Amino acid sequence: MTTDRPLRADARRNRERVMTAARETFAEHGEKTTLDEIARRAGVGPGTLYRHFPDRETLLATVYRTDIESLAQRGRALGDEYPPGEAFARWLRLQFDHIKAKRGVGTAVKRMLGTGSPTMLECKSLMRDAAGDLLERAQEAGDIRKDVDPDDVLRLVHGVVLATETAPEMADRLLGFVLDGLRPPQT
Amino acid sequence: MTTDRPLRADARRNRERVMTAARETFAEHGEKTTLDEIARRAGVGPGTLYRHFPDRETLLATVYRTDIESLAQRGRALGDEYPPGEAFARWLRLQFDHIKAKRGVGTAVKRMLGTGSPTMLECKSLMRDAAGDLLERAQEAGDIRKDVDPDDVLRLVHGVVLATETAPEMADRLLGFVLDGLRPPQT
DNA sequence: GTGGAAACGGAGATCGTCTCCGCTTAGCTC
DNA sequence: GAGCTAAGCGGAGACGATCTCCGTTTCCAC
Secondary structure, eight states, rough: TTTOOOOOOHHHHHHHHHHHHHHHHHHHHGOOOOOOHHHHTTTTHHHHHHSSSHHHHHHHHHHHHHHHHHHHHHHHHHHHOOOOOHHHHHHHHHHHHHHHTTHHHHHHHHHHTTTHHHHHHHHHHHHHHHHHHHHHHHHHTTTSTOOOOOHHHHHHHHHHHHHHHTGGHHHHHHHHHHHHHHSOOOO | TSSSOOOOOOHHHHHHHHHHHHHHHHHGGGGOOOOHHHHHHHHHHHHHHHHSSSSSHHHHHHHHHHHHHHHHHHHHHHHSOOOHHHHHHHHHHHHHHHHSSSSHHHHHHHHHTTOOHHHHHHHHHHHHHHHHHHHHHHHHSSSSOOOOHHHHHHHHHHHHHHTTTOGGGGHHHHHHHHHHHSSSOOO
């Protein structure tokens, strides 16, 4: 279904080009960029872009997906490098920096969360796994309360990101409050 | 500047109609409604709508404004009715319900926060005052930590709202975590 | 090389936002 | 209540973005 056929060489190349152009363009102009502009930049016609990515959200989801993958991977690395509580806290901030770095992508992704596209569902489960792993360890170490689940964490981080998009300097501070709320009540 | 002239009777009426239609339509279809649809519903031409509200954001801001006012007012009422800590918590949930009830308005408002339109600035200061008042009392009563300011509170609530737009059932739970993060460390 | 499927790409259909301007009407004046 | 004037109306249409359709080009299996 996902990989019916090997995809022709030129198609593969063009697809790659569009994704690169999209990543660049979103980073520069935020989510309001036009898709035709992306196509132009990638050196393909709009038709080609839409062949590969039926609509704006699919493109966004696909670009976002590779980012998510790297984020999940770095989560795993943190788990090996730091003690549980710190790994968890660092990962939260990492997500943060990550989403912040991509102007507008956060909002776009959020809007898309509601649509439940397959790519997005896959992303979510990737993230949930990464979050779940770090979270579980932190909980076992007694750094995070037990009644929190991965979804809670993801949503909370996302919420802070969205809410501080227009005031990035508050982000760290707010994330700190949230983290405090996730810690177990002191004995 | 705001009230140069008394505004002709028909103009006032139309303005009111558009606002009513806008409120209804946003509530029904979320933020994606077209302005022409609102105009149609209000029984005026698009030209008229745009005369009163130069663009989408202005309309949104104006509709939102009256909501904010009522919210601030209810905040004040809560302050008289309940002990400080509870009044504060209740107000948070109130904002919550309020924003949730208006599908999509939350997102729209957020996007607009960045633009700093005069109406929005006024809203923000209204909210800040209401939040500040309740917050200060709660802090004095020792229910909320001292290093939190009204802006923090507003952003956090807003963040949770945005993050749970696609999963309303999580809202209460997440807000609970956030509230816990705002409480003073136990002795 | 050739046949045919896969992919391209751009012209243009469609839809939403917002503007322009000729027409209508409220509301003052006598 | 008739006339005047400026405030206000409203819809046709300019503009710009998304997405589609289909004739043309390119790949690649034979």
